Amino acid sequence: MPVLNKYTVNVAIENKPSIRDPEGETILRDLMIKNGVTQVRKVRTAKLLELEVEAKDEAQAKTITEKMCSDLRIFNPVVSLCKITVTGEAK
Amino acid sequence: MKVAIAVFPGSNCDRDTLHVLRNVVKTDADLLWHREPDLDRYDAVILPGGFSYGDYLRAGVIGAFSPILKQVREMAREGKPVLGICNGFQILVESGLLPGALMTNLSLKFICKWTTVKVESSRTTFTGLFEEGALLNMPVAHQQGRFFIDEKELKRLVDNDQIVFSYSDAAGRKSEEANPNGSLANIAGICNREGNVVGLMPHPERASEPILSPFQSQDGLLIFRSMLNHLKNA
Numbered sequence: 001m002p003v004l005n006k007y008t009v010n011v012a013i014e015n016k017p018s019i020r021d022p023e024g025e026t027i028l029r030d031l032m033i034k035n036g037v038t039q040v041r042k043v044r045t046a047k048l049l050e051l052e053v054e055a056k057d058e059a060q061a062k063t064i065t066e067k068m069c070s071d072l073r074i075f076n077p078v079v080s081l082c083k084i085t086v087t088g089e090a091k
Numbered sequence: 092m093k094v095a096i097a098v099f100p101g102s103n104c105d106r107d108t109l110h111v112l113r114n115v116v117k118t119d120a121d122l123l124w125h126r127e128p129d130l131d132r133y134d135a136v137i138l139p140g141g142f143s144y145g146d147y148l149r150a151g152v153i154g155a156f157s158p159i160l161k162q163v164r165e166m167a168r169e170g171k172p173v174l175g176i177c178n179g180f181q182i183l184v185e186s187g188l189l190p191g192a193l194m195t196n197l198s199l200k201f202i203c204k205w206t207t208v209k210v211e212s213s214r215t216t217f218t219g220l221f222e223e224g225a226l227l228n229m230p231v232a233h234q235q236g237r238f239f240i241d242e243k244e245l246k247r248l249v250d251n252d253q254i255v256f257s258y259s260d261a262a263g264r265k266s267e268e269a270n271p272n273g274s275l276a277n278i279a280g281i282c283n284r285e286g287n288v289v290g291l292m293p294h295p296e297r298a299s300e301p302i303l304s305p306f307q308s309q310d311g312l313l314i315f316r317s318m319l320n321h322l323k324n325a
Binding site for chain 1: 273
């Protein structure tokens, strides 16, 4: 049996670029622009799931997470995409 | 004829729907806990409104993986009537029984108001008794009801006559003002290709008795009666 490590995996679920994001638009318009922050041109919000995944290495942690995200509809493929990042071994 | 109403943790329109079926439409109906499904004995199933699993992750997605959905899929495949109201519609979309997605309203607000809804298709199991173009008064109450689908799929919905209800004004125009949540093409409800699976955001069970409506609307009743009529003739 290979030794399994625990990895921290971040899953960011966000709307596809072509899909409007009213929450991001509101943060940009009503919080940033109305308070004088003119350098920020665009805001897109996302939902972040931080997982601890048992796997033999980072690559496997990512593969397990990718399959799970697709099988359990963690993101809705019609309107969203998810970005999976292994940030390192969990402490 | 017997109708099942699925109950999830967080459903809150299950009893209203049961009341309308039993006491107004006067048909046999039961509440069925989602973990102990026994749909074999039923001719139709309704997924009611509410907030199954607290709308966690996305409205409807966790309910879409619950045990009763396996049997709902089976009934859908057999051509039996399947109706999703509000959260039930969200579950049907998340389970893939209906296409598209229901996203957060453009206003980001929970919207609870009476809307005018136009019947776009009378070919479905739940709209057979309506005239196409009929205008109904029904309330909506949701935060994630903005229907979206990509252009190619929208064309498919139109070509296959799968748009069942749309938000309109009193003259039947699908105007922006009449669209409460920013739904694409003012879509309020759709069906599968066969027309036996229908989902809609407005609540017909809240528009089934005059006492509950400022318009004395009973417009929702005909959705349930169409289903029974279909079963009678099947």
